[in-house]
Amino acid sequence: MSDQYGSPEPRTIRDATVDVLRGLGLTTVFANPGSTEVPFLTDLPTDLRFVLALHEGSVVGMATGWAVARDRPALVQLHTTAGLGNAVGALATARVNRAPLVVLVGQQDRRHLDLEPFLTGRLRDLAGSYPVRVEEPVTAQEVPAAVARAHHTAADARGPALVIVPMDDWSEPCDEERVHAAAGTVVRAQEADSSRLAGVAGLLDTAENPALVAGAGTDTEEGWAALTALAEHLGARVFQESFGARAGFPQDHPLYAGVLPADRPGLRDAFADHDVVLAAGAPVFRQYPYTSGPLVPAGTRVALLTDDPEEAYRSPVETAVVAPVASAVRGILERTARRTGPPRTRGGESSPAPPGENEPLSPSHVLAALAQRASPETVFVEETPSSRPEMHRLIPARRPLGFVSAAMGGLGFALPAATGIRMADPERPVIAVVGDGSSMYAVQALWSAARYSAGVLFVVLSNGGYAVMDRLAEQQGGTPSWPSFPDVSVAGVARELGCPAHCVDTYAGLVTELDEAVPHLEQRQQPLVLSVTVDAQGVFRP
Structure with missing residues (x-):
């Protein structure tokens, strides 16, 4: 210049x-x-x-x-x-x-x-x-x-x-003699020191019935392959961490055991038959309500593989290994004896029957319809607190990055995150499943999705209020102090922001819209909002 x-x-x-x-x-x-x-x-x-x-x-x-x-x-x-x-x-x-x-x-x-x-x-x-x-x-x-x-x-x-x-x-003029230098390239170790894995491997070898816990830390092609191989090697059930950001294991695998409960009695029940639990790339163990008692049954021993030192330091485990997780899982596999025995099979999840002629749509109807149509490559971005358990049940993650959510729990994540994912990886179809209340925290992201041709399908489950908060108030034996907002039109806001949007209030209309949109998501250049009216009473009750 x-x-x-x-x-x-x-x-x-x-x-x-x-x-x-x-x-x-x-x-x-x-x-x-x-x-x-x-x-x-x-x-x-x-x-x-x-x-x-x-x-x-x-x-x-x-x-x-x-x-x-x-x-x-x-x-x-x-x-x-x-x-x-x-x-x-x-x-x-x-x-x-x-x-x-x-x-x-x-x-x-x-x-x-x-x-x-x-x-x-x-x-x-x-x-x-x-x-x-x-x-x-x-x-x-x-x-x-x-x-x-x-x-x-x-x-x-x-x-x-x-x-x-x-x-x-x-x-400011750049003074080449005074500009401080920093490393141009940092090479990170990709392999775990296998000698440090002997203790965890030995623990698994002593187990009568080990279990694994997968988390966001294994949500890569390498991580899925390593954890799948270890699970099959040990014949071990694999649980998914609760409130996880991503799925760390193929959720259609016969050894997949579902999402861990987020309370201590539920955890103790889940691990009742397991004497050793190894968490790989997952916290030990994420909770939501405070409940009394230990995290795991008496006598159950717990170990952790993680690449996050802070997670290792705070985890109540017998042994924590800080290392690249996929590599550590492979090292454990190499050091443990293969177990023979009948393979476990996981029963398929039943989908709800379509609603009757005068029956309102429930979130389960919408999620089941999505599950029937979405390809295994689809990235599902979730921000529907009242329907998340049903989403886990009905829409298994079948590929790495198949499920993405906000592990922090704060709202305003799904609309912009889905947009960023689609922009970064335009070869994969992206579907965001969002509550209407959640959508309002970052609805302006729809403008960016439209502006930058991020062809995301945004499915908004519209129940006209904060359904999960209503259920929590009822659980406390009270009534909500906050109003509902059935007059808010997410589709109307989306259209004003330049994002195409359709309203759906019948099962036939839902099927028509999904049959039109879902098969073409890989090629889609334009985002689409489907605002689907669902029954506020047909949601998850914590």
């Missing part, structure tokens, strides 16, 4: 940082721009792609889907206090879902920060402990290396890493 007299313009910190981003493969920027980001975002080089979302929660949600689908960090830019504050819930979800993100956060001009001018952000601690790293470069020359360090940490710790950059830093 040259100035008006033909002389080369000095290389800036922005130029140096863009080179770092290129080298790291961070060339898609998910953002909702603000004034403190203008110096970076204006006139982006043509090889950097800007992806706009209309709220920061959707920005981070789309980037989370992108990172999960591609299994590598995605790049986000947020606008000082307002942007980072709006995104904190989504960043928490990214951390618990273990999605690697590099997050640039804009800050006011460094030259008068001490006076706290308008839009100054108190940013370092705003997201609490959810970032895996927070970089706040002391000088502009540190920015490129800070971005590289954030990338490496996000990839290793599997979460969002923040870099706070004052707006004037981008235009």
